[in-house]
Amino acid sequence: MPFLQLSDITKHFGANVAVERFNLGVERGEFVTFLGPSGCGKTTVLRMVAGFEQPTAGQIVLNNRDITTLPPNQRKIGMVFQSYALFPHLTAADNVAFGLKLTKMPTAEIKARVAEMLDLVLLGKFGGRYPYQLSGGQQQRVALARALALQPDLLLLDEPLSALDAKVRAEVRDEIRRIQRRLNITTVFVTHDQEEALSISDRIVVMNQGAVEQEGPPFEIYNYPRTAFVAAFVGTLNRLAGHVVDATQGRVRLGDVTLQTEAPLPHSDGAKVTVMMRPEELRLITVDADVSGLNGNVLDATVEAISFLGAVVRLQVRTSLAPLTIDVFNERQLQLPAVGDQRRITVPPEACLVMTDA
Amino acid sequence: MKTRRTSWWSWLWAILGALYFFVPMYGTLDFSLKMERDKIGLLAYETVLSDPAFVSSFAFSLQMAVITILVSVALFVPTVYWIHLRLPKLRPVVELITLLPFIIPTIVLVFGLIRTFSRRPFLLTLTPLGTDVLLIAGYVILSMPYMYRAVDVGLRAIDVHTLTEAALSLGASWPDVILRVIVPNLRVAILSGALITFATVIGELILADFLVRPALGPYMVVIGEARAYEPAALGILSFGLTWAAMGLIQYFARGDAGRQLTVR
Amino acid sequence: MARLARTQSVTPLVRNTPRWSWDWLGVVPFFLFIFAFLLMPSGTLFLGAFQDGAGAWTIDNIVALNSPQIIKAYSLSLQVSLATSLVGGIFGFLVAYAITVGGTPGWLRSALLTFSGLAANFGGVPLAFAFIATVGRTGFVTALLKGLGLDLYEAGFSLYGFFGLTLAYTYFQFPLMVLTITPALDGLKREWREASANLGASSWEYWWHVALPILWPSILGTMILLFGSAFGAFATAQALTGGQILLVTILIGQQIRGDVLGNANLGYALALGMVVVMGICIAIYTILQRQTTRWLR
Numbered sequence: 001m002p003f004l005q006l007s008d009i010t011k012h013f014g015a016n017v018a019v020e021r022f023n024l025g026v027e028r029g030e031f032v033t034f035l036g037p038s039g040c041g042k043t044t045v046l047r048m049v050a051g052f053e054q055p056t057a058g059q060i061v062l063n064n065r066d067i068t069t070l071p072p073n074q075r076k077i078g079m080v081f082q083s084y085a086l087f088p089h090l091t092a093a094d095n096v097a098f099g100l101k102l103t104k105m106p107t108a109e110i111k112a113r114v115a116e117m118l119d120l121v122l123l124g125k126f127g128g129r130y131p132y133q134l135s136g137g138q139q140q141r142v143a144l145a146r147a148l149a150l151q152p153d154l155l156l157l158d159e160p161l162s163a164l165d166a167k168v169r170a171e172v173r174d175e176i177r178r179i180q181r182r183l184n185i186t187t188v189f190v191t192h193d194q195e196e197a198l199s200i201s202d203r204i205v206v207m208n209q210g211a212v213e214q215e216g217p218p219f220e221i222y223n224y225p226r227t228a229f230v231a232a233f234v235g236t237l238n239r240l241a242g243h244v245v246d247a248t249q250g251r252v253r254l255g256d257v258t259l260q261t262e263a264p265l266p267h268s269d270g271a272k273v274t275v276m277m278r279p280e281e282l283r284l285i286t287v288d289a290d291v292s293g294l295n296g297n298v299l300d301a302t303v304e305a306i307s308f309l310g311a312v313v314r315l316q317v318r319t320s321l322a323p324l325t326i327d328v329f330n331e332r333q334l335q336l337p338a339v340g341d342q343r344r345i346t347v348p349p350e351a352c353l354v355m356t357d358a
Numbered sequence: 359m360k361t362r363r364t365s366w367w368s369w370l371w372a373i374l375g376a377l378y379f380f381v382p383m384y385g386t387l388d389f390s391l392k393m394e395r396d397k398i399g400l401l402a403y404e405t406v407l408s409d410p411a412f413v414s415s416f417a418f419s420l421q422m423a424v425i426t427i428l429v430s431v432a433l434f435v436p437t438v439y440w441i442h443l444r445l446p447k448l449r450p451v452v453e454l455i456t457l458l459p460f461i462i463p464t465i466v467l468v469f470g471l472i473r474t475f476s477r478r479p480f481l482l483t484l485t486p487l488g489t490d491v492l493l494i495a496g497y498v499i500l501s502m503p504y505m506y507r508a509v510d511v512g513l514r515a516i517d518v519h520t521l522t523e524a525a526l527s528l529g530a531s532w533p534d535v536i537l538r539v540i541v542p543n544l545r546v547a548i549l550s551g552a553l554i555t556f557a558t559v560i561g562e563l564i565l566a567d568f569l570v571r572p573a574l575g576p577y578m579v580v581i582g583e584a585r586a587y588e589p590a591a592l593g594i595l596s597f598g599l600t601w602a603a604m605g606l607i608q609y610f611a612r613g614d615a616g617r618q619l620t621v622r
Numbered sequence: 623m624a625r626l627a628r629t630q631s632v633t634p635l636v637r638n639t640p641r642w643s644w645d646w647l648g649v650v651p652f653f654l655f656i657f658a659f660l661l662m663p664s665g666t667l668f669l670g671a672f673q674d675g676a677g678a679w680t681i682d683n684i685v686a687l688n689s690p691q692i693i694k695a696y697s698l699s700l701q702v703s704l705a706t707s708l709v710g711g712i713f714g715f716l717v718a719y720a721i722t723v724g725g726t727p728g729w730l731r732s733a734l735l736t737f738s739g740l741a742a743n744f745g746g747v748p749l750a751f752a753f754i755a756t757v758g759r760t761g762f763v764t765a766l767l768k769g770l771g772l773d774l775y776e777a778g779f780s781l782y783g784f785f786g787l788t789l790a791y792t793y794f795q796f797p798l799m800v801l802t803i804t805p806a807l808d809g810l811k812r813e814w815r816e817a818s819a820n821l822g823a824s825s826w827e828y829w830w831h832v833a834l835p836i837l838w839p840s841i842l843g844t845m846i847l848l849f850g851s852a853f854g855a856f857a858t859a860q861a862l863t864g865g866q867i868l869l870v871t872i873l874i875g876q877q878i879r880g881d882v883l884g885n886a887n888l889g890y891a892l893a894l895g896m897v898v899v900m901g902i903c904i905a906i907y908t909i910l911q912r913q914t915t916r917w918l919r
Contacts, residue, residue, distance in 0.1 A: 072819040079820045085813030088917035089835045099821030368724025375717035379737045385756030440648035461900045463854030465871045466893045470663025495659040561746050563857040578747040582861050593751035
């Protein structure tokens with residue numbers, strides 16, 4: 001049995017269904033992320049694990065202990081909140097010591113553990129500061145130290161980075177991952193930010209409308225989305241509507257163009273489908289380039305806008321089908337087109353995700 | 359269950375709070391209606407309202423209240439505006455000064471006023487007019503914390519700098535800026551301040567009593583010592599007046615309810 | 623950014639000339655008024671407190687405050703203020719607790735807040751009238767209890783003394799507490815409760831180790847404000863007891879009317895003493911207030 005097992009968890013708020021038959025197993029030491037838009041039920045699941053909400057139905061088992069109805073103060077679960085939730089009247093050190101003091105641990109031991117925890121989050125010298133004397137990033141690190149001080153079985157992180165500036169966010173994110181690896185603590189992280197989820201997790205659970213859309217490692221979620229929702233929510237995407245003309249050969253008709261996709265397709269001929277492509281998988285070539293051997297997966301395009309984003313250059317182009325977004329990796333030798341230039345786009349067959357229209 | 363116990367405990371205190379508020383009100387109302395033996399009637403109110411001494415003292419207090427409001431608006435609005443615009447460094451000093459009426463009790467203030475202005479070179483207490491000047495000055499001081507706060511909050515809510523610059527760049531003179539731009543934008547703040555001042559002045563006892571002016575406060579004390587039912591009627595009337603002033607303030611400035619308004 | 627933008631936009635028209643400016647002229651009327659009607663009168667008393675009848679400097683008046691009559695007045699004033707600020711403070715806190723965290727319905731909360739706004743501003747002579755009509759010798763509640771077989775005045779109660787005054791002052795004290803502490807209770811974040819539960823605290827431990835310490839400066843600060851408010855009150859006491867209860871304020875009143883102390887300068891010292899007590903109250907209040915705003919920034 002997994003270290004944390006959620007079985008058929010359901011939560012109703014009056015007539016509203018927040019979570020519907022949610023199932024998940026998390027192994028010891030694993031870092032699992034719940035990813036989804038606001039209102040998808042990810043925070044509700046987390047709060048049920050922490051004990052702040054009671055499931056309407058279902059069971060939660062942690063470390064072979066059924067904790068479904070256990071009060072939150074007996075669960076041995078550490079939690080970090082979006083708003084830090086540090087106690088404003090206590091210093092950083094006293095915040096970390098809060099839970100330890102309640103366990104009647106000897107003072108000397110508390111002192112040692114607090115120092116160890118503050119060192120762990122790189123705030124060894126800040127123990128005497130009050131929360132209002134700390135920056136947002138520092139406050140959140142104290143909150144992390146406080147949650148870890150009791151050596152909980154499970155660490156819950158509820159959008160801990162959302163209140164931070166972009167730069168600090170990446171810093172604290174990496175630090176959370178470093179500490180999680182070092183302590184090998186089982187962690188559930190909740191976020192609506194796909195970039196955050198992709199960069200930090202062992203495994204991502206994409207949620208929508210109270211149910212799991214897909215779960216898997218970041219690489220799989222990004223490259224092999226199983227539903228249109230996952231494909232659209234994780235990363236940027238071009239979508240083109242069309243229909244299947246030859247399923248066994250994987251040929252799809254989009255307007256006046258026939259695209260070769262990875263064959264064969266699980267659709268019947270004539271089925272209406274949406275073809276999705278990641279911007280970074282499309283290639284931009286010049287009009288006079290050799291296109292033989294590309295199976296006709298070539299579109300004429302006019303460059304409409306160019307935004308330089310640093311590592312990539314994002315182009316908006318017009319084609320006979322629809323406007324498309326293309327990302328080109330930046331390098332010094334890059335020959336950037338100008339707005340209004342004619343170019344061609346090649347679509348590698350393996351870049352095409354074909355989804356049945358709902 | 360735990361919530362049920364909490365809720366029982368909460369209800370107990372909420373109800374006790376409501377009782378503490380209502381019982382004296384009800385007791386006073388009940389008392390004020392029983393001037394005639396064995397009969398519920400408005401006789402106590404009729405007696406009070408037709409008493410020439412009541413009418414004249416009420417009129418006097420009303421007059422003092424209006425003058426006090428005019429003086430304090432004329433004194434505080436330009437001053438606070440100017441501090442916001444040009445002298446922000448003075449703000450802590452002025453804030454401290456507006457706290458002084460809390461530190462100096464009214465009885466001490468009136469003591470000082472009498473001792474200072476009843477001897478040379480500032481002899482004011484010899485004539486009724488001179489004493490009224492002192493009375494109004496005292497009232498302005500008493501209501502200063504509330505008037506200052508109202509105007510200050512009002513000015514914080516509008517962008518004083520931009521409004522002033524916009525008006526000046528459109529060719530307005532300084533009086534135009536204050537009267538046509540700032541004051542209209544402070545209407546609600548000034549009105550709240552005025553109502554608070556009114557509530558402070560209308561039943562005030564200490565200043566009027568010790569300066570020996572025929573105001574409503576001293577009249578009420580005399581009635582309280584001499585009569586039984588009329589004071590209850592006066593109590594209900596004052597309560598109604600406070601209620602009206604509070605209601606108007608809440609109506610004009612939604613949200614900023616509460617706070618203690620009058621100086622005791 | 624905002625600050626920068628403002629300074630730039632301000633510079634052209636609303637500008638301080640570098641070396642000398644006439645800006646201060648704008649606040650002259652205000653400071654003249656304050657000087658004439660607040661600082662000068664207070665100054666007269668304070669200087670008088672350190673002078674003898676002939677105008678020579680002395681601290682005899684301050685020393686003379688240590689007389690049985692004055693000590694008694696101060697101690698009575700302190701007792702009344704302490705009693706009403708404690709009773710009003712604790713009662714007000716419990717009512718505020720009931721209408722915030724206590725889970726009573728919303729209409730009760732808005733009703734009690736409206737009543738509190740009203741009652742906190744109801745004082746002076748009319749308040750005395752209301753209590754005389756309610757628990758005076760022939761008052762409504764007195765009669766009601768007599769009907770039930772309990773004679774309040776036989777049992778030693780009197781509205782016209784210490785207990786009555788405490789009862790009457792509480793009428794405006796506890797609503798003041800409700801009004802100031804309700805926002806503080808609303809300001810207790812749900813996450814603090816959850817974080818403390820998450821760290822193993824029981825509900826009781828949450829209140830003892832988190833909620834009350836966070837609220838403490840607000841509670842104490844408001845109680846000090848209540849204390850000062852009762853300490854400086856005069857009108858209710860005068861109207862309720864006819865000036866029979868010898869509080870410091872009543873004593874000063876008598877001194878103004880007819881030099882009951884037989885030494886004008888001793889009266890000034892008496893007033894100075896009041897201002898010192900009130901000043902200490904406001905100073906502590908300001909410090910506590912700063913503490914809370916810093917925490918909750």
